[in-house]
Amino acid sequence: MLLREMILFLEEFLRGHGPPAVAKAVVGLMSFAVLLGAVLGSTAVKSGALVAAILLVTVGGIALVTNRGAERRDLEVQKMLVSRYCNHIDRTSSAYEICEWNETLVVRERGDTHAKVTVKLRPLQNDLMFIRLKFGCGWPQPARYRRGVQLTVRSLLVDGSPGTTLHKTVSWPKDGTMTAIIHFHTPPPENSEISFSIDLEWPKRCLPLAEGSPDEFSLMCRQRVTRAVYRIVLPAGADAYTEPIGEPSAGYRLSKGQDVDGRRTVTLELADLPARHCAGVRMQLKQESGALSAR
Template identity: 65%
Template sequence: MLRDTILFLEEFLHSRGAPAVAQAVVGIMSFAVLLGAILGSTAIKSGALVAAVLLVTIAGIALVTSRRGDRRELATQQELLSRYCNQLDKTRPGYQILEWKETTVIGDRGDARTSLTVKLRPLGTDLLFVRMKFGCGWPQPTKYRRQVRMTVRNLLVDGSPGTTLHKTLSWPKDGTLAAVIHFHEPPRVDSEISFVVELDWPRKCLPLAEGAPDEFTLMFAQPVTHAVHRIVLPEGTDVYLEPIGQLDKGYDLQKGQDDTNRRTITMELFDPPVRHRAGIRLELKKEQRAASHL
């Protein structure tokens, strides 16, 4: 009976959602009370209610345990897919990145909202996916994974948004997100395709917000023609900065301001070496960091 109840609750939860399950639990308890009232004995009423509550509680615990096991299995499958796709990229590069434009807006508490536009050229007829990795400057605990949100959308030739692309997300380690972006169909050889990634990552830049140095770097496993990473700092703040990586040419670093007078740091790369880490190290100026938290 318990097994049948668990299977029923699992199917009911999948099709109707958690609120419907809660309503069903209330209905079961109400039925138990009604049964006790018909039979007319206080002991029977209490026993029926306790039995109903106990049955639902045990089934609920078993259901939660089962779903946790399913989530662990799903995470394992996602990690394996990411690993195999990474191995394919290393064995036979399938595309060239023509343009990488990334903007990261940092909030007062270290929350980061990233908008990334990528334009690439397929090098073969079977390009089915693109694999990317995103990281933060500290080993975030597991609970933050559930708060990270990513959407990926095609861009049409005229720059207008197209349809959503499927993605597979995994976490090789705490604070590192691997994303496999799947195309609807392989693009034509030597064509140019574009897509945009929107990434909302709570507390991604917490070290920077708390006054510690934080690093913002790019490293590409495929050839890249042009890459830009623009960082928008919390309102009313400024930073000390220094470059990361050994690039004698094709590297530009500038300070500026956006339309709301927030400080911006822009790093620009031209034909950077493959698998070469380049970027900037930032640290908020203490007096301005204190003022931004008032």
């Protein structure tokens, strides 16, 4: 009961003063306990002071961890709300069209991936503040993998050179699915062309493919896409069976090749992809490639 009351007291203190105040209070009380033991010179007093200090540090740590967990949950709720509101705006008012989408996804042996995406779009209004994108993997990946996902967004200048990083809001509507809202520094002019790049490091994103199961790689946008190139680089020594996803149109082209390091590549090229039309490729590693994953 005493421990519970102490934790509740520390939580209230934490809300009012913050973690630095708790740390200062713990250090101050420990110093007082040590000083008291030194002045009185009693072994029992010293032992009692040490036990009290250890208990206080433990309780303070519990309170800090509890507070941090509550703040993290509150932050996730705020991110989900931002994503929901931006989704509503994006759905009711399509303020841009995608001129080019160029993505290269490198699959490593254990299903880890690195994606490099460059996007060129044309605003249809003068008040385009953000663009909302969704990325996913081919399995309901547990939440523990989210800590390893790293997303960096950077503007591209007219000559293609990298500019400054853009702010982003990342949320996870469900396991294995990430929503990224990219915020522009200032609204670009109507009918201009703006470009940005995305670097996405994602552990075990292609685990089904690495384990020998079919995996899907597809693209679907709410807006019409003038041109898209989706290139998948397989692990060294691996090859794959492929089949199209969706109804192939006249602008659908699927080809195989090799990169400069000799790794097999599968390239999907799309032209004039209609809005809300899903197109992609389903792949499965050939048996001679072997299973490449260890969870």
